[in-house]
Amino acid sequence: MRVTIHDVAKRAGVSPATVSRVLNDRPGIRAETRERVLKAARELGYIPDFSARSLATKRTRTLGFLVHARHSLSSHSFYGQVMAAAEREARHHGYHLLFSTVHKDAPLMLLEEQRVEGLILAGCDIPRALILHLKHSGVPFVLVDNHLPGINSIVIDNEGGAYEAVSHLIRLGHKEIGFLCEWMEDLSFAERFAGYKRALQEHGIPYRPDLVAEGEPRTPGSGYIAAQRLLQKARPSAVFVANDLTAVEAMRAFREAGLNIPQDIAVVGFDDGDLAPVAYPPLTTVRVFRDALGIQAVRRLLYIIEHPSTPPLQIRVFTKLIIRESCGTPLHAQLSQEPIETG
Amino acid sequence: MRVTIHDVAKRAGVSPATVSRVLNDRPGIRAETRERVLKAARELGYIPDFSARSLATKRTRTLGFLVHARHSLSSHSFYGQVMAAAEREARHHGYHLLFSTVHKDAPLMLLEEQRVEGLILAGCDIPRALILHLKHSGVPFVLVDNHLPGINSIVIDNEGGAYEAVSHLIRLGHKEIGFLCEWMEDLSFAERFAGYKRALQEHGIPYRPDLVAEGEPRTPGSGYIAAQRLLQKARPSAVFVANDLTAVEAMRAFREAGLNIPQDIAVVGFDDGDLAPVAYPPLTTVRVFRDALGIQAVRRLLYIIEHPSTPPLQIRVFTKLIIRESCGTPLHAQLSQEPIETG
DNA sequence: AATGAAACTGAAAGCGGTTTCGGAAATATT
DNA sequence: AATATTTCCGAAACCGCTTTCAGTTTCATT
Incomplete structure (x- = not known):
């Protein structure tokens, strides 16, 4: 009893x-x-008793953490780390995390059943209609790695990170720098693409569409395909690839095309996930602080719950360029004296 | 209102x-x-209302999914996939998943607050004392990728998978086959080691301790270190590595030692996670069906909840050898006619 | 039409906490 | 010592749903 x-x-x-x-x-x-x-x-x-207490207080001390049901496999690792950090932060505030995939009206349901007090929606592929619906319902929620005007969100500095990465390549002496990604429709990739273009522009390098290639959405080996497509159009001395997995796949295509990395073609990725340090060669990439994403998401959400009428905020988590071997050293001797660190 | x-x-x-x-x-x-x-x-x-309903029925339709707080980074991806599958299966049964890390008495707390109806504990590094305590309390729970006598558990066929992998190397003509892992204390690795030894033994190849090396527990680059240690003692023609990450790191060490893969040294890993297909060269490895682990865990747990006095079971999820390029082709011409498929 | 059985439905008592409101006890004031 | 304040604590209502138990209909039987 x-x-x-x-x-x-x-x-x-x-x-x-x-x-x-x-x-x-x-x-x-x-x-x-x-x-x-x-x-x-x-x-x-x-x-x-948890149920009795929350029935009386109308508080469950629980947050929903949602990812899209059919998000790409590689992102399991990414969001797994975000969630682990979120859980830690939530626990410190006396909260728990309910994990779920986005499934028709599941997210709203969790709220309406009073099962959770707020929602964290992770990933670019959350249906916009759902987000607007949540917004309209006035329920507390934050987006992670995604954003919409007027919606609380924690975003990665995609544009800035890409800018850094490409600037680094330019500093190394590269002039023909390609851009590769899985598909342009993805918000993150589009932003990274923007950073790529800005870096070129600010350094006086003309943008060339023939240096840009996409793969196939949600297809394993997408980066491999993208790289092949790129090589059919041009022969850049360096490429910036919108994420690590794609970069690693692209490197394979380059190798098979007889190109050495980084001597023949320098490669920079984005994410700095598990893959990057063990890639061949170890991948220079833009680190995304997944912990920070999770922590900030929880903090922001708890704040919104406590202060329902706080105006919406976008919180940007900055990135850091991690230099490994895939991007090589300065192309020209006279450049080799310049610092290549990016702070 | x-x-x-x-x-x-x-x-x-x-x-x-x-x-x-x-x-x-x-x-x-x-x-x-x-x-x-x-x-x-x-x-x-x-x-x-969820709370009111569960207060009245004493059922929360919620399962706790717990991983160890300080488990290795790479396993985020692994357990993330297990959890995603578990969530899907749970949802089909009208259940939700509460995600948490194992933290002192947190797991038991969840139960005692009546917040969850049962627990899924994922990973080898769950403290044994905790498991025994849970067992003693009579709460419904299952272990995933871990086991103890008399405890409900879903396990990977580590021994069998390793046996397959090593047998494959033997079939390819290898006689000096090394074994590499992060550290032997890990239950999974120990089992994979056992499979390695059995394969040698059943094929009449003597076991040589100098062909075995460990890295440093929970250290990035552990596989790199293990491989270096191995090369100081011996020069095998193939190695079986207890997990993919370690294998990829080891491959790097081999390359740096001037060895070509697979010509000079064949490598087989274990897990078939995100890394394996994009490794250089693509890694032959033992596939672990993470979905199956998650699904079976949920099914078993729900069964236990419905039938509290059902005797404990161990459910073994079999593995599948995935042949890619890192293990090469038969060493000797006469062997090349034998089938190298493993069914 | 009377009767018994079966099919429905409602009143009320929980489930295990929290919280309001008022009374009692302790302390301070004159 | 009598009264005014505080300080503490208990009775009871309530949170929203489920479920038992008994009562009311309905329907089939004789």
Whole structure:
């Protein structure tokens, strides 16, 4: 038989109300009484019932963490790390995380059942209609690695990260720099593409469409295909690839085409996931701080829950260029004296 | 103001009890009444309150999915995929998944608060003491990728998978086959090591301790170190590495030592995660069906919850050798006629 | 038409907490 | 010592749903 608050009350010789007050640190309890209650609770091994408590308080201390059901396999690792960080942060605030994939009205359901107090939606592929619907319902939620005007979101500095990466290649002396990605429709990739173009422009390098190639959406080996397509059109001395997996696949295509990396073609990726350090050659890439994404998402969401009318914010997590071997060293001797660190 | 069952009852002209019966498909309701209630519920947009319902039924339809807090980074991807599959399976049964890391008494807490109905504990590094404690408390739980006598568990066929992998190398003509892993204390790696030894033994190849090397526990680049240590002791023609990440790191060490893969040294890994297909060269490895692990874990757990006194079971998920390029082709001409498929 | 059985439905008592509100006890004020 | 304040604590209502138990209909039988 479950130990209830009544049992504790009886043993401590007080009423359930008093026990509740003690256990929730409410004021107005004599120290002596408090001790007696605490002792009784301890002795009985009392643990408050979650459902009863949340029914009474209307708070579940639970956050929903949602990813898209059919998101690419490689992103399991990415969002897994975001979620792990989110869980840690949530726990520190006394919250739990309910994990779910986005499935028709599942997200809203969680809210309406009062199962969670807020939602974290991770990934670019969350249906826009759903987001707008949530916005309209006024439920607390934040987007991670995705954004929409007027919606609370935690975003990666895709544009800036790409700019850094491409600038680095330019500093190394490259002039013909390609851009590769899985498909342009993806918001993140589009932003990285923008960063690529800005870097070229700011360094006075003309943009050439023949240096840009896409693969096939959601297809394994997409990067391989993209690289092949690129090589049919042009022969850049370097490429910036919109994510690590695509980059690694592209490197394979380059190798098979007889190109050495980085001597014949320098490669820079984006993400700095598990792959990058063990790629061949180790991949220079843009690090995305997944922990920061998870932590900020939770903090922001909890803040929104506490302050429902706070105006929406976009929080940008900056990136860091991690230099490994796939991008090589300066092409020209006179450039080799310039610093290649990016701070 | 929240729509409650009373509102629906009033609108349908029945009692809350009847509404409850209709909504839970309980028998004994006239078709006409049922329709009226359904209509009223629909019109009001009624959604039952989760806390109230679980307080009354003592069921939360929620399962806890726990991983160790400080598990290696690479396993984020692995368990992420297991969890994604588990979530899907759970959803099909009307359940949700609460994600958490193992943290002191957190797991038991979830149960005792009646927040979850059962636990899935994923990974070898769950403290044994915790497992025994849970066992003793009689709470429903299953282990994934871990096992203990008398405990419900879903395991990977580590021994068999390793046996297959090494047998394949032997069939290719290799006689000096090394074994590499991060550290032997890990249950999975120990089992894979056992499979390695059995394969040697059954094929009449003597076991040589100098062909075995470990890296550093939980250290990035552990496989690199292990490979270097191995090369200091011996010069095998092939190695079986206990997981993909370690294998990829080892390949790097081999390359740096001037060895070509697979010509000079054949490599086989274990896991078939994201890394394997994009490794250089693409890694022959043992596929672990992560979906199956997640699905079976949920099914077993739900069964235990429904039938508390069912005797404990160990469910073994078999593996499949995936042949790519890192293991090469038969060493000797006469062997090249033998089939190298493993079914 | 009377009767018994079967089919429906409602009142009310939980489930295990929290919280309001008022009374009692302890302390301060005159 | 009597009264006014505080300080503490308990009774009871409530959160929203389920379920037992008994009562009311309905329907089939005789």
